[in-house]
Amino acid sequence: MAASNTSEAAETYDQLLTHYEDIVHLEQIDNVLFWDQQVMMPADGTPARSGQRSTISSLKHDLLTSDELGGLLAQLADASLTDEEQAVVREIDRQYARETQVPGSLQRELSQAISDSTPVWQTARENDDFESFAPMLEHIVEIRQQQAAEIDPDAEPFDVIFAEYEPYLSVETVESMLHELRDELVPLIDAIRESDVDPAAGVFEGTYKSDAQFALSEEVLDLVGVDWKRTKLDTSTHPFSFGNQFDVRMTTRFDEAIPVDGLTSTLHEFGHTDYTQGLPDDAYGTPLGEPRSHGIHESQSRFWENQVGRTEAFWELIQPLLVKHFPDLEGTSARELYAAANQVYDENYIRVESDELTYHMHILLRFEIERDLINGDLAVADVPSRWNELMEELLGITPPSDTVGCLQDIHWSLGRIGTFQNYSVGSVFAAQLQAALESELGDIEMLIENESFDEIHAWLTDAVHQHGQRYTTDELIEVATGEPFTATYFISDMKEKYSDIYDL
Structure with missing residues (x-):
């Protein structure tokens, strides 16, 4: 009653x-x-x-x-x-x-x-x-x-599991988006690999100690505005960020041969942290104080990792910090650092260490494997061979081991099957958010150059964070950007950015 x-x-x-x-x-x-x-x-x-x-x-x-x-x-x-x-x-x-x-x-x-x-x-x-x-x-x-x-x-078993993490976007919508990314990005990746330009040539050669990378990450987090009274930073095998408005446990990881990866990982997890801490304090314990969905969460992490952390203005801004912790980078220009940070790798086996373009082929691979596993169309024993087959098909490479192949991610051991596609949903929405933000605040490179991170925080909070789960995913996308979910901005940005870096 x-x-x-x-x-x-x-x-x-x-x-x-x-x-x-x-x-x-x-x-x-x-x-x-x-x-x-x-x-x-x-x-x-x-x-x-x-x-x-x-x-x-x-x-x-x-x-x-x-x-x-x-x-x-x-x-x-x-x-x-x-x-x-x-x-x-x-x-x-x-x-x-x-x-x-x-x-x-x-x-x-x-x-x-x-x-x-x-x-x-x-x-x-x-x-x-x-x-x-x-x-x-x-x-x-x-x-x-x-x-x-x-x-x-x-229903298809995978469709049911998919809805646990993204209840208001259909499998068909996301699959169509992934195929659009494949069709548009693979030719761009191929053109880059045929290019004579090597933006990373010699830039990050050497060894970058983990403790120095950790100290750099802390200073960069200071720069972008982390709230240390509500955040704890550690390292783990696979980076993650868990918590609530008042207490976020954030982790990152470092490769002493590739300092870019540790820094972008830290910024990625900061994006999750920023979203969590942007949820209204007085709504804690209710759906209005919880993030909308996994895909929307990923849009915030990908925004800080890519829309901020892979811009030329950002690398110019942090250049003094890089030289402070790694003196061997003295004399390296901001343009060289930026280009190297956006290198498209010929052999790119690890998803979390991949560039903005090849990343989405990693996602499509996992999406197809998870769908077939849950729907009973792929046996677990056949996962390594199917993984390698799809890597060859999408990226033209075959992992030398399962460590850098089908064992690289923690998600399956956590029972999180049916989530990977949301990383691409997040990347696409992050580009859509950037376009909306720039229409109100101006060019994001200029905002970063002026260290206007408080303005960026405030805009994201107003557009996304403050709403919690008030809106469904498709509603929130329209509320935040004024238009439905679209990959147009992401694809256009990638073509413009990488054509510039690789002189295409």
């Missing part, structure tokens, strides 16, 4: 928020446990941590599927609510509807499998031993298939 009057509806709505806040607290506790496992926990701590995270997952599932929550949602179904209250009810109801279809035992099984598989993946990656990880991946894939069948037995 719906709430019958305004006061009754208000009381019911408050009860809903109180209930949901406990769910958010449990999720945040699990995030801290995960951070600790990746950064601080002793190597042999997994058995206890697996049980701890499984218990948290079980408690969260119980709260999210409780009769009490279902009753509150039913009472509010036809109640007179504000637009923001309706959005809160919509988002909680969406989670409730999905979660109630999945038995708690299956959720606990997935949580246990994730905790167990992560250290196995780490060891397998170090030892180039896919066979040791394969049973873990098979188990996770089977659980995800069971979840999909419970939620919607009539």
